[in-house]
Amino acid sequence: MNKIKIALLGLGNVGKGVWEIFKNNTDEIIRRSASELEISKILVKDVNKDRGIDVPKEILTENIDDILNDDSIQIIVELMGGVDPASDYVVRAIKNKKHVVTANKQMIATQGKELLDLAKKEGVLLYYEGSVAGGIPILKGIEESLTANKIEEIVGIINGTTNYILTKMSLENMDFETALKEAQEKGYAEADPTSDIESYDAVYKLAILTSLSFGINVNVNDIYREGISKITSHDIQNAKEFGYTIKLLAIAKEKNDSLELRVHPTMIPLTHPLSNVNDSFNAILIKGNAVGDLMFYGRGAGSLPTGSAVAGDIISIVRNDMTLRSIALADNPDLQKRVLSREEFTSRYYLRLKVKDVSGVLxxxxxxxxxxxxxxxxxxxxGQKDENNLVSIVFITHDTLEGNIMKSIEELKTLDVVDKIKNLIRVEKFI
Amino acid sequence: MNKIKIALLGLGNVGKGVWEIFKNNTDEIIRRSASELEISKILVKDVNKDRGIDVPKEILTENIDDILNDDSIQIIVELMGGVDPASDYVVRAIKNKKHVVTANKQMIATQGKELLDLAKKEGVLLYYEGSVAGGIPILKGIEESLTANKIEEIVGIINGTTNYILTKMSLENMDFETALKEAQEKGYAEADPTSDIESYDAVYKLAILTSLSFGINVNVNDIYREGISKITSHDIQNAKEFGYTIKLLAIAKEKNDSLELRVHPTMIPLTHPLSNVNDSFNAILIKGNAVGDLMFYGRGAGSLPTGSAVAGDIISIVRNDMTLRSIALADNPDLQKRVLSREEFTSRYYLRLKVKDVSGVLxxxxxxxxxxxxxxxxxxxxGQKDENNLVSIVFITHDTLEGNIMKSIEELKTLDVVDKIKNLIRVEKFI
Structure with a gap:
């Protein structure tokens, strides 16, 4: 039988998952790939660290050259995260004619186009299913199955940490800080949670989804981004009274050859399937002009789910005889779409204000x-007026241009009767 | 640019969808396939019939040989349904070295293995994504993405007609006959609804899902089958009171190298994501030992959604340079798994009886x-006792062997105090 040697770069959470899967699912992997796959080397920072996993010490190395210069290794699996030195290693691997699998969303979102072009030039493959939504096979779904569709819209819950926090706030009435602390204790949030909480993580993933779905290369800085830290129990409670729940959504919509790209907390109807996506689960809704509404739901992170996507990519490379093309980001260089500015967004809006309790305010x-x-x-x-004679009022608007909302808010701030604009949250109605 | 000619066999609902997609999404299809695809011939029963669609009359033919003997046609798309004459045409197409795409669940469920073997021998491809769950890319998901998983369980709502009827019964309190009539008026159910209502349709689809997921060839007669016609408003109402809704589920579970395969109405908790899959939507939950729970949701039927799957298969064939393998059913001839008999099923059960209102009954x-x-x-x-002094009682059991339930029912029937066993419905708890 065909024998293929693989090296992992990194043996953290996902690396361990890939190792476990290769160990436990050997029969399935042989059956699916018609090959024996062997993880023959693993790059780590410290070969002596105890990782609580039975990896033979002799396959560990601290020297990337041991791997890049080993001609017997045909596939490199990059699981270090971050762009430095990951992208340097990936470039060198590709130039050494090795196929690459990665779960690195930041690297693919910011340098994917260049890396894929390089891979094409060198005649190797670069796969990255694990970079978006963990075990959910959304990238291959778009790139291999929905190919006859014009994609019109993508709406996703693609960050497990924030979804866990918002679920705790909604279903158990926790405040933001308590929910974040619990997420950290359970290992869902990192010590520095900025990337998740402030939506950088979701922005990277949306950039990848957008490039694949709409065929253009997206600059992550062109994606409008808001985090969830401004969401309070008041907003969660108000949302419920209006029949909504609050989720961090990543949204990409095509409108007359322009793209609306945004990641922010959003009120969605309690009757919509996305409203039941709780805890650390992810879900992605895609609207295609032929297929209609399609939703993928599953574990968006974690050792084994993301390992499942990574191992699936490895098998794809092996059984396509390593001759197939990579999953193409932005595959048409002639295609141009303008990314709308914030003022041009259309949405409904929830607006919460503190105002003086005097007649004529409304x-x-x-x-x-x-x-x-x-x-x-x-x-x-x-509620009732507080000690300063102030009351809370809440509006939900019809569809409107965000520019009009922004102008309204500037003018509302100048009113004597308005004490403070407490929050502005977009409302998605899903027509 | 590469030019590929395609022929359709059949121009019904799905055939029209494929035609529309090729007409409306030309840019996407060219971008994805790097080829110009042309539907150059279509087999119909009557070339003069008005189909309300702008297909040029000169590409229609009533003679299959016009297509099978046309060397310029490389891909045949079979959309006639049924096994006769569809499978004969497909065999002849394969022998003439043409690739085949089909949405024919009955043909693939009953003859798929032989057709795939033949295709392999002749060096052509046979794709059939549209045969299960319409536009939902479930087959490629299993076969191309979840390859590193040992699949443990599949639970699906894979028949839109029965889901529409059960939704109407649950949410609008319709009785079965009224809901069926409405489904027929809306075109969701056929004049003879037997195949949907009695679950033959779902059995074909489950056979295909099982073969792909567990790697064995399944005889459709080995799948336990129950229809939905015995479900009454009483059962729907009782389900609600227990916190359940009733869905027609197709279930495949692996247990110690044996398979439990069954299609039947099932009570599922209102908190489970499948309980919100309403109207004619389909959803399939897959549990893999690495990926965990994964759910696919979307339109399981219809002209454009199924057309999306068929057109996606055509593009897959074209852009893989027509050299790749087909999606393999039962790809390991050595793998043997026993299909459990009904007595060996494990489930919880809902049991509704009419009994005499006398002491000691319970x-x-x-x-x-x-x-x-x-x-x-x-x-x-x-409720209260009726004019014959009879009352309804309802039990839900803990997990038990179906054989024990069947024996219990036989013995209950002999009791003087038991007037009638009104219904037995399985309850899925989703651990």
């Missing part, structure tokens, strides 16, 4: 909204 | 259940 606010073409769909006044 | 029933190792989880007595 009239003044409605005037400003009306002047800016913002029309109100629902309104509630929340 | 004791007598509990005795029989206990003697047969069936233990009761919940129990309700429903």
């Amino acid at each position: 009239g003044q606010i409605s005037n400003i909204l009306g002047k800016n073409d913002v029309s109100i769909s629902s309104f509630i006044q929340k | 004791g007598q029933i509990s005795n029989i259940l206990g003697k047969n190792d069936v233990s009761i989880s919940s129990f309700i007595q429903k």
